[in-house]
Every structure is written in C-alpha cells, then in structure tokens.
Amino acid sequence: MSLPSPSIDATTDAGENVVPADGDRCPDTGLGRLSHQMAWKLFSQASGGSALTHLGEEGVSAILLQAKSRHQDPRTLSRYAKPGIEAVAALTAEFDRGRRQTPAAPAAIAADAQGDVSASVSRGRMGSVSKRTPFAGGDQTYLREVQYGDGSRLDVRSALHQRYLTSPVAFPDFEAGLIDWQPDLTVLECGTGTGRFWDNTCAPRSVSITLTDLSPGMVAEATGRASGNGFHHVQGQECDVQALPYEDATFDLAIANHMLYHVPDPDRALLELARVLRPNGVLLAATNGSGHMREINDAITEVFGSHGEGLADVFGIDTGEARLREHFRSITWHAYDNDLVVDSPTAAIDYGLSFPPGEAATDAQADAFAAAITRRFVDGILRIRTRSGAFVCTGTRQQPEVAWRR
Numbered sequence: 001m002s003l004p005s006p007s008i009d010a011t012t013d014a015g016e017n018v019v020p021a022d023g024d025r026c027p028d029t030g031l032g033r034l035s036h037q038m039a040w041k042l043f044s045q046a047s048g049g050s051a052l053t054h055l056g057e058e059g060v061s062a063i064l065l066q067a068k069s070r071h072q073d074p075r076t077l078s079r080y081a082k083p084g085i086e087a088v089a090a091l092t093a094e095f096d097r098g099r100r101q102t103p104a105a106p107a108a109i110a111a112d113a114q115g116d117v118s119a120s121v122s123r124g125r126m127g128s129v130s131k132r133t134p135f136a137g138g139d140q141t142y143l144r145e146v147q148y149g150d151g152s153r154l155d156v157r158s159a160l161h162q163r164y165l166t167s168p169v170a171f172p173d174f175e176a177g178l179i180d181w182q183p184d185l186t187v188l189e190c191g192t193g194t195g196r197f198w199d200n201t202c203a204p205r206s207v208s209i210t211l212t213d214l215s216p217g218m219v220a221e222a223t224g225r226a227s228g229n230g231f232h233h234v235q236g237q238e239c240d241v242q243a244l245p246y247e248d249a250t251f252d253l254a255i256a257n258h259m260l261y262h263v264p265d266p267d268r269a270l271l272e273l274a275r276v277l278r279p280n281g282v283l284l285a286a287t288n289g290s291g292h293m294r295e296i297n298d299a300i301t302e303v304f305g306s307h308g309e310g311l312a313d314v315f316g317i318d319t320g321e322a323r324l325r326e327h328f329r330s331i332t333w334h335a336y337d338n339d340l341v342v343d344s345p346t347a348a349i350d351y352g353l354s355f356p357p358g359e360a361a362t363d364a365q366a367d368a369f370a371a372a373i374t375r376r377f378v379d380g381i382l383r384i385r386t387r388s389g390a391f392v393c394t395g396t397r398q399q400p401e402v403a404w405r406r
C-alpha cells in the first residue's frame with residue numbers, strides 16, 4: 001500500500017503546517033520524518049484505519065477488506081483479521097458439521113423460494129458472509145422469472161456449445177454414459193431447464209422421469225422435449241431443489257445439472273437430494289470449474305469490471321466436491337474434454353450478453369463487448385477453453401434426525 005506523500009498533507013489535526021526539526025529531515029529528499037500521530041492519520045485516510053479494524057473484528061472476509069483498503073498484499077491485512085467473539089462463534093459453527101447440516105425451519109425455506117435476497121448469503125472463511133450475485137444464487141425471483149422464465153437465454157448459450165464443440169460426443173450422451181441404466185429406474189431431475197439431458201441416446205425410454213425446476217416455463221419445455229424424444233413416463237413439477245415435495249427414498253437417480261451454483265443454499269439442496277434418494281441411489285451433478293469459458297469471461301471483465309462471486313465459487317469442481325463430501329461417501333469427477341473452436345464472433349457475443357452483467361448492457365457496453373470478443377479472434381478463430389464435467393455420487397451419509405422432515 002502506498003501512503004500519500006507527507007509533503008501533501010503534513011498538517012496537524014488543528015490544520016497547522018508541521019515544520020520538522022532539522023534532525024527529522026531525510027538527507028536525500030529533504031522531507032520531514034512523520035510523527036507517529038501523523039503517520040497514523042495518513043494511514044487511516046489511506047486505508048480506512050479504524051473502520052477496517054471494526055470490519056475485521058466483525059469477521060468480514062479478507063477479500064472485502066482488501067478491496068476496501070486497497071492493500072496489494074493480503075498478508076498486510078492480518079492485523080485486521082482478528083475475529084471478535086461473534087465471529088469466532090460463527091467460525092466455530094462453520095466448522096461444526098452437525099450444526100452446519102441442521103436445516104433451517106421450513107419458513108426460512110419458503111422465504112428463499114420467494115426469492116428473499118437477504119437470505120441469499122454464503123459463508124466464507126472466518127464466518128464471513130458475502131452476498132451472492134443475482135446469477136450465482138443471489139436472486140431466485142430473477143432466475144425464475146427473467147433469466148429462466150423461458151428457455152431463450154439458455155438456448156443462446158447451448159447453441160454456442162452445440163455448434164462449436166470439438167468432442168465427438170455431445171454433453172448429454174457423455175453424461176448419460178456415466179449411468180448404469182436399468183429399464184425401470186425412477187429418475188428425478190432438478191433444475192431441468194429446457195430438458196437437454198433427455199436428448200441423450202443412452203437412457204431406456206421406459207424409465208420414469210420427474211422433471212422439476214424453479215421456473216414453470218422450464219418445466220413445460222423440458223417435459224415436452226423428453227416426451228418428444230420418446231420417453232414414455234414423464235411428469236413435471238415446479239419446485240425448489242431446497243425443499244423437494246417428495247418422500248424420503250423415492251428415487252434411484254437424482255440429476256442436478258449446472259444448477260447447484262444458482263441455488264442460495266447448495267448444502268440444503270444436497271441434503272434434500274440425498275434425502276429423496278434410495279439408499280443405493282445415485283446423484284449425477286454436472287458443473288463447471290473456474291477457468292471455464294475463460295476467453296469470454298475475460299472479455300466480460302474487460303468491459304464490465306469484476307462482477308462478484310462466480311458460479312464456480314458457489315458450486316464448481318473444487319467447491320462442489322467439498323460440499324458433496326458432506327452428503328455422499330463416494331464421489332467421482334468425470335471431466336468432459338471439449339474446447340470450443342468458434343469461427344464467428346456473433347454466437348460468442350450473444351453468449352456473453354445472455355446473463356448478468358452483460359444482459360443489462362447499454363448499447364455502448366454491448367458494442368465494447370463485441371469489440372473485445374472480436375479482438376480475441378486469431379486468423380478468424382477463437383478457441384474457448386471449457387472445464388466441465390459431472391460428479392457421480394453414491395452412498396448417502398446418515399443424516400441427523402431433524403424435526404422438519406416430512
């Protein structure tokens with residue numbers, strides 16, 4: 001961190017100029033050495049001083065402290081990172097598995113389902129609480145009614161993947177190929193979206209499928225698509241994965257593809273998914289790791305700046321595995337090897353403008369984003385790296401006895 005030059009602001013609290021004694025002058029620069037009091041004053045102005053100390057005592061995350069203080073090196077924040085009594089209690093709770101897994105009362109679940117943004121927080125290290133961005137689980141109303149009110153925005157993103165994939169196998173077949181299908185399996189899919197998984201050619205058409213989503217528009221699209229693909233037993237239900245309206249041990253296979261990173265409380269969602277699975281049931285959960293679609297995300301950051309907690313921070317490969325370990329004994333990650341080789345900027349531009357912050361771009365920002373994407377093409381080609389795949393999880397852990405279970 002660089003302090004302001006003392007020659008700019010070398011005044012006392014009373015506003016008088018400070019005239020340093022000769023012995024207190026630097027022989028090279030001629031500037032006066034700072035008194036402790038003045039150094040502290042300048043430091044406080046530059047860093048937020050006592051305000052930072054209070055935030056540190058409240059357990060605010062190091063990232064937020066760093067942003068507020070503009071410290072370059074997180075190590076210099078250590079003096080602020082002393083948690084107070086409440087932060088210690090929160091920290092202890094964070095690492096206490098029993099307490100962390102105790103679900104909130106149903107009323108709180110209902111509040112989340114109604115899109116109560118204030119409930120949409122994530123707990124980071126030191127018990128700190130950070131707000132989710134609307135896209136990363138911060139605003140369920142936005143997700144249900146705007147982003148996923150219908151499949152149009154998701155279709156824009158799927159189109160880029162489908163058109164420019166380099167893998168010989170499309171994602172639904174890659175993923176469905178991980179399952180040992182039986183003709184009479186009962187399957188629950190949460191956050192089904194447009195039902196693209198059911199384009200797979202592996203699953204027997206006789207399986208019983210329940211397709212659910214927060215958005216009724218998506219449920220309608222997905223059930224139509226699965227039926228259209230020849231599946232005989234398809235039903236749909238609008239519901240929140242954090243409060244599933246099904247009995248314990250109902251399904252053989254639960255699917256949660258590219259959706260747990262949209263959920264305010266992914267741990268509660270996993271508790272629910274584990275609950276409705278039969279003891280020998282399987283959870284299939286696709287997600288993306290950090291660095292997924294980096295070339296597009298870099299262009300987004302270039303134009304719109306840093307946009308807060310990303311999807312992979314909520315439920316990516318590493319963060320997802322850590323969460324899954326709390327609920328399943330066996331977890332295997334299967335990577336889908338598939339960079340995209342794009343030969344026209346249009347689909348990549350549309351992709352980046354299909355979700356926040358690009359979704360709300362002004363005309364000038366949209367133009368700047370189009371230029372940022374186009375600049376990344378070399379010899380007419382943009383190679384976009386992907387980091388995608390699916391977890392296959394078995395062996396649900398014994399859950400604590402809790403009163404709210406149906």
Ligand SMILES: C[S@@+](CC[C@H](N)C(=O)[O-])C[C@H]1O[C@@H](n2cnc3c(N)ncnc32)[C@H](O)[C@@H]1O
Pocket residue numbers: 140143144148154190191192193194195196197212213214215218239240241242256257258259262263264
């Ligand atoms: C990125 S789409 C994924 C769709 C599909 N699974 C796929 O992989 O193509 C995320 C879906 O999750 C749904 N969703 C978001 N939050 C949810 C929640 N709390 N419960 C159920 N579905 C949710 C959205 O409405 C959206 O359809």
